[in-house]
Amino acid sequence: MAGILVYALHDDEGNFNKNSLGAISEAAKLAGELGTEAAAVVVGDVSDDGAAGLGAYGAKRVFRAKDAPEGLAQPIVDVMAKVISDEGFSYALFGGGLLGFEIGAGLTARLNAGVTMEVTEVKVQDGKLVAERPVLQDSAIVDVGYVGEPGIIIGRLNAFDANAGDGGSAEVVDVEVELSDWSTKARMVTRGEQRGADVNIEDAEILVGGGRGLGEKDNFKLAEDLADAMGGAVAATRAVVDAGWYPYAAQIGQTGKTVAPKLYLAAGISGAIQHKVGMQNSENILAINKDPNAPIFEFSDLGIVGDLHKILPKLTEAVKARKGG
Amino acid sequence: MKICCLVKEVPDAAVQKRIDSNTKRLDRSGEKNLNPFDTHGIEAAMQIREGGNAQVDEIVAVTMGPESAVRALHKAVALGADRSVHLTDEALAGSDVCATGYALAKVLESEQPDLVLLGQQSDDGECYTIGAVVADHLKMPSLTQVIKIDVADNKLTCERQAEYGYDTVEVELPAVISVGDAINEPRYPSLKAIMGAKKKPLDTHATGDVGIEADHVGEDGSKTQVLAINPPPTKEPGEIIEDEDTNETVEKIVAWLDERKLL
Numbered sequence: 313m314a315g316i317l318v319y320a321l322h323d324d325e326g327n328f329n330k331n332s333l334g335a336i337s338e339a340a341k342l343a344g345e346l347g348t349e350a351a352a353v354v355v356g357d358v359s360d361d362g363a364a365g366l367g368a369y370g371a372k373r374v375f376r377a378k379d380a381p382e383g384l385a386q387p388i389v390d391v392m393a394k395v396i397s398d399e400g401f402s403y404a405l406f407g408g409g410l411l412g413f414e415i416g417a418g419l420t421a422r423l424n425a426g427v428t429m430e431v432t433e434v435k436v437q438d439g440k441l442v443a444e445r446p447v448l449q450d451s452a453i454v455d456v457g458y459v460g461e462p463g464i465i466i467g468r469l470n471a472f473d474a475n476a477g478d479g480g481s482a483e484v485v486d487v488e489v490e491l492s493d494w495s496t497k498a499r500m501v502t503r504g505e506q507r508g509a510d511v512n513i514e515d516a517e518i519l520v521g522g523g524r525g526l527g528e529k530d531n532f533k534l535a536e537d538l539a540d541a542m543g544g545a546v547a548a549t550r551a552v553v554d555a556g557w558y559p560y561a562a563q564i565g566q567t568g569k570t571v572a573p574k575l576y577l578a579a580g581i582s583g584a585i586q587h588k589v590g591m592q593n594s595e596n597i598l599a600i601n602k603d604p605n606a607p608i609f610e611f612s613d614l615g616i617v618g619d620l621h622k623i624l625p626k627l628t629e630a631v632k633a634r635k636g637g
Numbered sequence: 638m639k640i641c642c643l644v645k646e647v648p649d650a651a652v653q654k655r656i657d658s659n660t661k662r663l664d665r666s667g668e669k670n671l672n673p674f675d676t677h678g679i680e681a682a683m684q685i686r687e688g689g690n691a692q693v694d695e696i697v698a699v700t701m702g703p704e705s706a707v708r709a710l711h712k713a714v715a716l717g718a719d720r721s722v723h724l725t726d727e728a729l730a731g732s733d734v735c736a737t738g739y740a741l742a743k744v745l746e747s748e749q750p751d752l753v754l755l756g757q758q759s760d761d762g763e764c765y766t767i768g769a770v771v772a773d774h775l776k777m778p779s780l781t782q783v784i785k786i787d788v789a790d791n792k793l794t795c796e797r798q799a800e801y802g803y804d805t806v807e808v809e810l811p812a813v814i815s816v817g818d819a820i821n822e823p824r825y826p827s828l829k830a831i832m833g834a835k836k837k838p839l840d841t842h843a844t845g846d847v848g849i850e851a852d853h854v855g856e857d858g859s860k861t862q863v864l865a866i867n868p869p870p871t872k873e874p875g876e877i878i879e880d881e882d883t884n885e886t887v888e889k890i891v892a893w894l895d896e897r898k899l900l
């Protein structure tokens with residue numbers, strides 16, 4: 313039967329990813345409009361209850377491949393390609409996340425299928441799914457349709473909301489999949505290592521975000537001083553976390569945290585899509601960047617074109633004075 | 638060991654990118670450049686060569702694109718590649734990710750590399766996916782967004798950030814690895830290397846030369862179709878202040894914060 317198949321990612325404790333749950337809810341909604349079914353694939357160590365529980369989000373069936381490892385894309389390509397071929401699914405849908413990109417891309421090659429990524433919305437047109445994808449720094453939105461089946465849709469982070477409804481429990485179907493030879497040639501040594509201090513940015517009402525524009529690790533002090541003066545916390549981009557300038561726990565974006573503080577003050581941050589998706593719902597966005605063409609200015613409420621090294625120290629002093637007085 | 642680096646010619650970042658409403662493709666006229674993300678792939682290859690843990694016999698830059706894309710290959714060679722391969726054919730125009738990945742895999746097959754390196758994204762297309770598509774066609778293990786590669790005993794130990802933190806993954810060669818931009822600081826090419834780049838060997842292939850089936854590529858061979866292009870929902874543009882007198886700028890920021898009760 314035609315249907316929409318979703319990959320549900322989970323961590324080592326068996327907790328499903330919020331974006332995967334969102335993708336299931338979205339698939340269930342679309343399947344309703346198409347008059348078909350939404351189903352999910354899980355791999356590795358997922359309990360009966362855990363798998364069946366995905367029914368609450370709208371999955372009618374959950375295909376479980378216990379012998380395939382979680383965390384690397386290629387074994388999951390093997391599993392999904394088999395389920396899609398055996399059961400005849402018309403679409404594969406992924407929530408935002410790194411693994412979804414890799415699995416979706418692998419399926420594209422394996423099944424000679426069309427793929428659209430960074431999708432923010434999916435709609436039904438003439439009985440088929442059409443994916444909306446923003447391109448060129450979100451300056452245009454392209455409607456993409458699929459030629460033949462299956463069509464592969466990779467969502468943008470937080471594009472689909474998870475709705476735990478009264479979908480009941482899903483039927484759990486165990487599948488045996490022989491992994492491709494090349495899928496077994498990558499092996500996880502350690503997964504999900506947390507680098508740097510365990511800082512809390514999710515509860516802060518004011519966040520000062522620091523990016524590569526700070527210039528070097530020690531300059532995070534400028535962001536910290538301002539955050540202290542304002543009674544907030546410091547967040548970071550992947551660029552500076554990868555560089556070892558700031559802890560991973562403070563990272564915002566696609567492979568970091570999603571926040572929505574009262575104020576997000578971005579200092580030396582370009583505003584790449586993968587960062588934007590983690591902070592665009594902040595109530596107020598203030599950006600300081602020396603490049604007038606930086607994408608961050610497209611979605612900030614107040615943009616300061618200038619050198620943060622000149623502005624931050626004076627701003628910190630001014631805030632202290634204002635608060636003290 | 639032979640390393641192939643996939644490189645792409647992209648519109649210069651300083652140029653306003655736009656979509657041609659007639660062809661529904663990216664308007665690729667104007668200044669072009671080597672995709673900045675791909676310079677990290679070439680640098681990673683150079684560091685493996687210089688690292689001493691593996692003998693690198695050859696670094697080959699590979700691209701698929703129109704005639705003008707040789708300039709990206711020249712830049713790649715100036716950065717360290719020994720020679721380059723250019724897949725160019727009218728039949729490839731308008732290829733989507735599925736078709737592009739297939740075509741690139743076919744050229745790579747003709748080279749039989751031990752390692753394929755890519756950038757984390759193309760600056761224009763931003764699909765983040767070509768590496769994983771190519772890998773499945775080549776039946777090789779793969780990872781994307783890798784920020785550290787150690788080579789030993791025909792194996793790579795790679796680190797990258799995924800959804801839950803940093804993963805360390807062992808990958809057997811041959812493999813396809815897309816590198817993140819934090820992996821290294823690409824070197825500047827020497828004047829001598831820039832001057833010499835055009836003299837290094839360059840092979841040009843049409844689709845038939847590497848066994849690409851014409852009906853699998855180009856607009857007709859693609860599996861996605863652009864149905865419409867729409868402007869994004871309009872958003873009130875924010876206020877912009879050019880910092881001329883920093884004391885004044887700071888006063889304005891404080892007033893703005895005050896107004897919103899953020900202090």
Ligand SMILES: Cc1cc2nc3c(=O)[nH]c(=O)nc-3n(C[C@H](O)[C@H](O)[C@H](O)COP(=O)(O)OP(=O)(O)OC[C@H]3O[C@@H](n4cnc5c(N)ncnc54)[C@H](O)[C@@H]3O)c2cc1C
Nearest residue numbers: 523524525549550551565566567580581582586587602620
């Ligand atoms: C799959 C994937 C997942 C990703 N996940 C994430 C994620 O979770 N989070 C994330 O943040 N990114 C993520 N990224 C990376 C993202 O694409 C960007 O590369 C990153 O956000 C850029 O960080 P940045 O803004 O600090 O650096 P840059 O893009 O280098 O920007 C630095 C900015 O600082 C400005 N600047 C420089 N000097 C000064 C100065 N003196 N004063 C003022 N301004 C200055 C520059 O003009 C520039 O705009 C991901 C990418 C991929 C492909």
Ligand SMILES: Nc1ncnc2c1ncn2[C@@H]1O[C@H](COP(=O)(O)O)[C@@H](O)[C@H]1O
Nearest residue numbers: 643644701755756758759764765766767
């Ligand atoms: N036409 C092309 N020719 C050669 N390499 C490419 C081409 N398109 C993409 N790539 C490679 O794939 C990487 C990711 O591109 P993308 O998936 O488009 O974001 C780039 O950094 C390049 O290394």
